[in-house]
Amino acid sequence: MNSPPNQQRVMLVTGSRKGIGAYLSQYYADRGWHVAGCSRSPAEWGHPDYNHYQLDVGDETAVVAMFADIRKRYGRLDAAINNAGIATMNHVMLTPGATAERIFRTNTLGTFLIAREAAKLMVPRQTGRIVNFSTVAHPLNLEGEATYAASKAAVESLTRIMAREFSPWNITVNAIGPTPIDTDLIRGVPADKMARLIERLPNKRLGTFEEVSHVTNFFLAPESNCITGQILYLGGV
Ligand SMILES: NC(=O)c1ccc[n+]([C@@H]2O[C@H](COP(=O)([O-])OP(=O)(O)OC[C@H]3O[C@@H](n4cnc5c(N)ncnc54)[C@H](OP(=O)(O)O)[C@@H]3O)[C@@H](O)[C@H]2O)c1
Numbered sequence: 001m002n003s004p005p006n007q008q009r010v011m012l013v014t015g016s017r018k019g020i021g022a023y024l025s026q027y028y029a030d031r032g033w034h035v036a037g038c039s040r041s042p043a044e045w046g047h048p049d050y051n052h053y054q055l056d057v058g059d060e061t062a063v064v065a066m067f068a069d070i071r072k073r074y075g076r077l078d079a080a081i082n083n084a085g086i087a088t089m090n091h092v093m094l095t096p097g098a099t100a101e102r103i104f105r106t107n108t109l110g111t112f113l114i115a116r117e118a119a120k121l122m123v124p125r126q127t128g129r130i131v132n133f134s135t136v137a138h139p140l141n142l143e144g145e146a147t148y149a150a151s152k153a154a155v156e157s158l159t160r161i162m163a164r165e166f167s168p169w170n171i172t173v174n175a176i177g178p179t180p181i182d183t184d185l186i187r188g189v190p191a192d193k194m195a196r197l198i199e200r201l202p203n204k205r206l207g208t209f210e211e212v213s214h215v216t217n218f219f220l221a222p223e224s225n226c227i228t229g230q231i232l233y234l235g236g237v
Helices: 019-029 060-074 097-125 146-169 191-199 209-220
Strands: 010-014 034-039 050-054 079-082 128-133 171-177 231-233
Touching (some): 010 060, 010 097, 019 034, 097 128, 097 171
């Protein structure tokens, strides 16, 4: 693993193997950050300023061990992007409890554990940025996405309350709620259902990776010190 020079800013991106997380990791590594990423499988890409941890964000012991390593290796954490997430498309009456548990474990418990440990690492430097991932499926109350939307509603609540609890140390906590973006997460959604969903959006198209980094840039900017506890949806929702 590479160790950044002491002055280099360090960011953690969860779910960095593919999709939005891989994009954001490469985007910030290209812009001078040292990025630590994690996912259950090894990363499918590499960068001189990127290190990968293989873990499940819902596994508390593994998450705590990763942060112990980040603390030892870098001694700082400037930003954490809580991107790891999974979805399911199912009518409530057809959703097994095990599926609901998996969704909440990754999306909600994972976000909670990563934010908790990130904040502890940010406290000594009295500054930090945490960005969580919600979804438009929550405000749109999308049928078939009850457990997914509910797990992200909980992420929004965590975001607002952590923003208050972490503010004494100038740690901001915000969330982005993307519109559908072409990744593996939505590839299983039937085309007619996706078309109906997009029809409900003010912006009648898919979102892009660049639109996500536009929002994360806004939350991460030094000028955004006063922006905390906010949920920013894409697509006009
Ligand atoms: N794409 C969209 O349309 C859309 C819309 C709204 C919100 N979002 C949100 O955006 C985020 C990223 O989604 P995406 O579209 O990029 O999904 P994706 O392409 O399916 O990627 C998900 C990433 O999360 C990792 N991951 C999943 N479960 C994990 C776990 N338990 N522990 C650690 N890593 C885990 C995956 O790697 P491994 O499989 O190796 O673990 C993968 O790198 C999610 O939070 C999602 O809810 C996406």
